[in-house]
Amino acid sequence: MNCTDFRRVAREYLEGQxxxxxxxxxxxxxxxxxxxxxxxxxxxxxxxxxxxEFLCDYVEDSLPARQREVFExxxxxxGECVDYVDSYRTTVDLAKRCCEPSEPLPQALIDAIxxxxxxxxxPAANGDARNLDN
Amino acid sequence: MSGNLPERAAAPTSADDDQLVKRxxxxxxxxxxxxxxxxxxxxLATAKRLLGNDADAQDALQEAFLSxxxxxxxxxxxxxxxxxLHRIVINSALMRQRxxxxxxxxxxxxxxxxxxxxxxxxxxxxxxxxxxxxxxETRERRDVVRAAIDRLPESYRTVLTLRDxxxxxxxxxxxxxxxxxxxxxxxxxxxxxxxxxxxxPYMREAVA
Numbered sequence: 001m002n003c004t005d006f007r008r009v010a011r012e013y014l015e016g017q018x019x020x021x022x023x024x025x026x027x028x029x030x031x032x033x034x035x036x037x038x039x040x041x042x043x044x045x046x047x048x049x050x051x052x053e054f055l056c057d058y059v060e061d062s063l064p065a066r067q068r069e070v071f072e073x074x075x076x077x078x079g080e081c082v083d084y085v086d087s088y089r090t091t092v093d094l095a096k097r098c099c100e101p102s103e104p105l106p107q108a109l110i111d112a113i114x115x116x117x118x119x120x121x122x123p124a125a126n127g128d129a130r131n132l133d134n
Numbered sequence: 135m136s137g138n139l140p141e142r143a144a145a146p147t148s149a150d151d152d153q154l155v156k157r158x159x160x161x162x163x164x165x166x167x168x169x170x171x172x173x174x175x176x177x178l179a180t181a182k183r184l185l186g187n188d189a190d191a192q193d194a195l196q197e198a199f200l201s202x203x204x205x206x207x208x209x210x211x212x213x214x215x216x217x218x219l220h221r222i223v224i225n226s227a228l229m230r231q232r233x234x235x236x237x238x239x240x241x242x243x244x245x246x247x248x249x250x251x252x253x254x255x256x257x258x259x260x261x262x263x264x265x266x267x268x269x270x271e272t273r274e275r276r277d278v279v280r281a282a283i284d285r286l287p288e289s290y291r292t293v294l295t296l297r298d299x300x301x302x303x304x305x306x307x308x309x310x311x312x313x314x315x316x317x318x319x320x321x322x323x324x325x326x327x328x329x330x331x332x333x334x335p336y337m338r339e340a341v342a
Contacts, residue, residue, distance in 0.1 A: 015254055047253025056323040083261045084247075087337065090262060091330040092298055096317035097270055099183070099299050107173035109192060112161075113170055113199050120200060 001029045008037050012107040014043055042073035051081055059089050137309050138225045151215040158206050171197060173216050177223040183295045186288060190267040194230050198223035224300065228310055239287035245328035262337040280331040284311070290325035297322050 006029045012018050013026040030037050046054075051074050057063045058071050075082050162273035178247070182191035199200060201224050209218065248256040267273040283291060296307045308315045 011254070015250075047249075049249040049253040049257050052247060052327070053174075056319065056326070080255065080258050087259065087262045087330055087334070089328060090266060090337070091326055091333060094266055094269065094279050094333070095283060095294065095298055095329060096301075097266070098276040099179065099283070102175040102179040103272045105170065105178060108152050108180075110167060110170045110174065113174075114167060116196055116200060117166060117203055118290075120203075 003033060004021075004030075004098075005032070007039075007077055010036075010040070010043070011080065014077075015041065025032065039073060039077050043077055046070050047073045048081055048084075050117055051078075052084075055085065055088055058085070068084050073105055086101070137312070139226075155206070155209055155215065158203075159209075166203070169215075169219075172312050174199075176216075177278075180220065180295065180300065181223050181227045183299070184200060184224070184292055185230060190230055190234075193210065194227040195223060198226040201226065220300070222297070224302075225310070230331050231288070239289060242287055242290055242324055242328050245331045246324060247327060247331070250341070258336075261332075262334075264337045264339065277337055278291065280334065282336075285323055285332055286328055290320055290321055290328060293318055293321045294325040294329065298326070 006013075006026060007023070009026065010019060013023060014037065018026065030040050038127065042126055051071060054063060054067060058068065061070060082113075154169060156163055157287070158169060171331065174195065178191055179197075180193050181194040182188060185194060194298070205222075224284055242295075247259075248258055270277065281284050283294065286294065293307065296302045297304065302310075304315045304318050307313075308318045311318065313321075
């Protein structure tokens with residue numbers, strides 16, 4: 001098994017979901033390959049649930065350097081979390097940009113506000129115009 | 135104890151704002167209509183997002199404009215007019231929220247990601263194929279996103295509106311809601327996670 005093959009199945013391996021033989025092959029690769037061994041140590045240190053807790057700080061760039069490094073190592077072996085982080089960022093971006101354009105105010109509402117202003121300036125002359133339903 | 139947002143803004147007053155303010159301060163009727171036309175649409179959308187219905191939002195908007203008109207003499211141009219008005223309508227909407235009391239909210243937990251005992255996601259997320267710029271192209275597609283925001287429980291929708299849509303600093307939002315900054319941050323994160331869940335089925339389908 002080479003590193004590319006190992007990383008492709010790393011998440012299933014971590015969760016013990018691979019067939020027994022493949023699980024053993026991965027164990028051997030993790031033991032023999034320092035880089036993949038370090039990645040798996042990180043993944044065990046920061047499972048997906050913990051990654052989600054740091055997500056807000058990560059996208060706002062306020063994670064301390066050490067935590068950011070661990071976070072990014074997790075992303076290095078977990079494609080699903082990469083997709084999740086992308087979709088979280090997209091959610092924030094979409095919400096902001098979809099709410100930016102707003103409809104112009106209906107003329108009736110503009111008139112009602114102006115009438116309410118006149119009424120407040122001179123209550124006797126205009127009566128109470130503050131009811132927007134009228 | 136919750137308070138109001140400070141009615142100030144970061145950006146300097148523009149020349150157009152200066153002129154309009156002078157006309158408003160001199161009582162020019164047409165200037166009031168111009169002001170409402172120029173800023174009312176965006177202010178109403180924010181009020182509606184905070185209050186969840188048209189009637190309350192329109193009342194909050196009217197209160198906000200009347201309050202702004204009363205304060206015009208004190209407006210010295212340390213803020214952009216639009217930002218100043220926006221803070222006033224947010225305060226007006228938040229006061230209405232408080233006055234009507236906390237609504238019985240749907241729990242947000244069903245919209246948060248679930249994890250197995252080992253800490254991994256119960257349902258593996260799929261890559262979103264929809265493209266943001268395509269969604270922004272039509273009103274119908276933008277409405278899908280707006281409707282998802284409207285489905286968030288009120289307290290979460292409020293924090294998301296103030297932090298992500300209005301981009302107010304966490305400290306000011308915490309002050310306005312009578313909460314701690316930490317609580318605002320947790321609520322914002324949950325609101326985003328829940329919104330992501332609501333958008334997920336739509337975003338996994340590429341927009342044709």
